[in-house]
Amino acid sequence: MYNLVMKDLKLGVNPWFFVLPLIMGGLMLIPGWVYFIVPLYFCFITIPNMFGGFKSQNDLMFSTMMPVTKTDIVKSRITVVVILELIHLLAAMIFSIFTFRLYPHLTYIFYPPHMGFWGLCFIMLAIFNIIFISMYYKTAYKYGAATTASTTAAILFAGVAQWAGIQSPWVNDIFYGSGTDNTALQLSILIAGIVIFIAFTLIAYRIAVKRFMKVEIL
Amino acid sequence: MLALDIRNLNKKYPHFQIKDVSFQLEKGYIMGFIGANGAGKTTTIKSILNMVQVDSGEIYILGKNIADHEIELKQEIGCAFGDIDFYTRSKIKTLTDITKKFYKNWNDETYYNYLKRFKLDENKKIAELSRGMKVKYSLALALSHGAKLLILDEPTSGLDPVSRDDLLDIFQELIIGGEISILFSTHITSDLERCADYITFIEHGQIIASSEKNELKESYRLLSGSEAQLNEVREHLISYKINSFGFTGLIHAKDIDPSSSLRATTPSLDEIMIYFAKKEDVYV
Numbered sequence: 277m278y279n280l281v282m283k284d285l286k287l288g289v290n291p292w293f294f295v296l297p298l299i300m301g302g303l304m305l306i307p308g309w310v311y312f313i314v315p316l317y318f319c320f321i322t323i324p325n326m327f328g329g330f331k332s333q334n335d336l337m338f339s340t341m342m343p344v345t346k347t348d349i350v351k352s353r354i355t356v357v358v359i360l361e362l363i364h365l366l367a368a369m370i371f372s373i374f375t376f377r378l379y380p381h382l383t384y385i386f387y388p389p390h391m392g393f394w395g396l397c398f399i400m401l402a403i404f405n406i407i408f409i410s411m412y413y414k415t416a417y418k419y420g421a422a423t424t425a426s427t428t429a430a431i432l433f434a435g436v437a438q439w440a441g442i443q444s445p446w447v448n449d450i451f452y453g454s455g456t457d458n459t460a461l462q463l464s465i466l467i468a469g470i471v472i473f474i475a476f477t478l479i480a481y482r483i484a485v486k487r488f489m490k491v492e493i494l
Numbered sequence: 495m496l497a498l499d500i501r502n503l504n505k506k507y508p509h510f511q512i513k514d515v516s517f518q519l520e521k522g523y524i525m526g527f528i529g530a531n532g533a534g535k536t537t538t539i540k541s542i543l544n545m546v547q548v549d550s551g552e553i554y555i556l557g558k559n560i561a562d563h564e565i566e567l568k569q570e571i572g573c574a575f576g577d578i579d580f581y582t583r584s585k586i587k588t589l590t591d592i593t594k595k596f597y598k599n600w601n602d603e604t605y606y607n608y609l610k611r612f613k614l615d616e617n618k619k620i621a622e623l624s625r626g627m628k629v630k631y632s633l634a635l636a637l638s639h640g641a642k643l644l645i646l647d648e649p650t651s652g653l654d655p656v657s658r659d660d661l662l663d664i665f666q667e668l669i670i671g672g673e674i675s676i677l678f679s680t681h682i683t684s685d686l687e688r689c690a691d692y693i694t695f696i697e698h699g700q701i702i703a704s705s706e707k708n709e710l711k712e713s714y715r716l717l718s719g720s721e722a723q724l725n726e727v728r729e730h731l732i733s734y735k736i737n738s739f740g741f742t743g744l745i746h747a748k749d750i751d752p753s754s755s756l757r758a759t760t761p762s763l764d765e766i767m768i769y770f771a772k773k774e775d776v777y778v
Contacts, residue, residue, distance in 0.1 A: 279595045287581055287592055338580040340545050342596045343568035493545035 280344060280352035285359075288330055293322045293360060301367030307379045310386045311372070312434035315397050318364045319404055319427040323357075327412070327419035336416050340493045350484045354409060358477060361401050369394055387441055387451055391462035395469030396437050402469075402476035404430040409477070413484035416491045495557065497521040497643050497675035503541060503551035510699060512537055515551070517694045517704040521642075522672035524665055526690035526707075527679040528763065530771050534699040535679040539647050542677075543573060555643060569597060572636020573645045574629055582621040586614060586631060597639035605638035626657030633664065644668070646678040650685050658682070662689045683763035693763065697770045707763075715750055716761040718742045723756055733773035744769035 300317045303309065330336070339349050372389035387393045408426035412419055440447045449455050456462065496518050503515040512534050519525045529535050540546040542553055544564055553560045555567045581589055594600040609616060612630040614623075623631060629649045636644055650658045666689050668674045680686065686693060686707065694704040703710050717727060720740040727745065728734070734743030744761060761769075 279592075282595065283592045287584060287588065333581045334578055335580070337545075337575070337578055341543070341568075341573055342593070343565050344596065345565060490547065492547060493540065 277344070277348040277352050277355075280339065280342075280348055281355050283339070284352065284356045288333070288335055289326055289356065289360070290329065293326060294363065296322060297360070297364040297367040300364065301371040304368050304371035304375050304389060305378065307375070307382055308384050308386065310438070311368070311389050311393065312387070312397065312400065312438065314368045315361075315364050315401060316427070316430060316434065318361060318401075319408075319423070319430055322360060322364075323408065323427075324419060324423050326360075327423070331417045331419065336493055346488055347485050350413065350481065350488050354405075354477065354481050354484070357405070357409070361405075365394065365397060365401070368397075384452060385442070386438060388456070390451065390456045391459075392451055392455070392465035395462075395465035395467070396434075398466070398469030398473040400430050400433050400437075402473040403433050405473075406476040406480045409480035410483040410487070413487040413491070416488055416493075495521045496554065497523075497556060498525075498542070498677060499554040499557075500538070500542070501552045501554075503538065503553070504549045505537060505541060505546060506549055510534070510537075512541070512548075512699045515696070515699070515701050517701060519675055519677055519692065521556075521675050522669055523691040524669055524676045524678070524689055525692040525694060526683075526686035527677055527694050527696065528681060528683060528686060528767060529679075529696035530681060530767060533696045535696060536647055537699075538696065539645055539677075539679060542645060543568075543571070569599065569639065570642045571645060572633070572639070572641030572643070573647070574632030574636065574649055575647045579620060579628070583619060585617055585619050586623075587616040589620065590616065590635065593635055594639070599640040601638055601640065604640075605634060608634035608637055624657070626653045626661065629653075629661060630664075637668070642674060644674065644676045644678075646676065648679055648681070650678075650680055650682055658685060665689055681767075683767060686763055695766065695770070697767075702770055711760050711763065711766070713747050714761050714766055715745050715747050715758040716742060716765055717745055717750075717756045717758050719756040726754065727751075727756065733769045735772070 300314055303314050375389060404426045407429050408422050411422035411425060441451050498519040501516050503512055505512040515538055527535055537546060541548045544560055558567055560567055612634055614631055650661055662685055665676055690707055693707050693710050695702045724741045730749040731743040731745050734741050
């Protein structure tokens, strides 16, 4: 499994996709922007390009020829996706510290990037993972429909969450108002987001393995 | 000991099926796996490598069931697919560094010996290699991890006569120690005339014959005669062709009437393949 992850990191994933999170993280410096878009760039750019590469380079055949189990093939690929997602979120989080310093008195229309907001981002990627990974492993090479469906779901979640933040006084208070000073509350939303992210990704893994076992490598 | 033992393999697709495929390869020999395009060679090979889920049947490699010992056995198998490329923009060096980590018996010394022997430059990209070189690179990888069974899918197709000859020489050298066995599929039967010990012939997903090469050829006869003589033997013929001089047809050697005046010769593998393919055309 370790060898498969290293294979993907060294061979399958273009180094550019490790730099991209840092550049996308820079978008956090745009004052009052829709920050949900920053992690979404992972779904828009990295996912289709990376999986297109795997497909065109016959990675599936290559991996199957190695002495590894099919379960490990799935596990390692999901690990790589999660590693990249975490780099994206982490880079964006680090940049957001500077956002607050640069614009201390900004009035936010869209969510300000407090800890609670990052919790929502984890949930957004959790939804992306459960749909993308489980759909992709029906064939283990067709990534188009899986990318479209999962990205759409992630955007819908972001849209609904943002709408709630603007329309609902209760949600607004948590993410814009007095709730932002409540570190315990913000941290617990972040932790809840991470827990959902882990849970959804694990469920995705189980579905993917079950489907991949039936996949014929042609 | 058997290097490969395939028993009653069945796999059904909507428009094609592998039916009751069984054959055995003794350790230390080369088996040619022949059949027309679409006869089921690659499907059979992919089931050996567990890439295709078979409906029923068992596959034993070096005495162990692949279904139960897949990881362990894949350490002992080397494979090459003639027409598939992986990570073609990467250098040989990069691909080897990744690949070797997967094998516990990897030997760098053996690897560099083969690179030298095959004249492969490890700084070249896969895309820069000719087809023959790619097959040689796959062989170098397989042999450096101590593969005992080489499964090669059409390794010689698309190669020029010189490269093919070179590759066939290598195959023959490899089996000298008696440790390595080779199963290779091809539709270029002249390759097999040269280097295979055993032949397995597949047609429309079914094994027609699997035996020692000469034994296989001797079990058939190519009959030729005038059109009038055709009626004497027509029902025993596997299939036949009519031309301006009369007919030529393939027959099982056992079906020949000793008193017949028809001219009988031993067919080449090519001819056996062609007449069997023709038979299917007639009845389908």
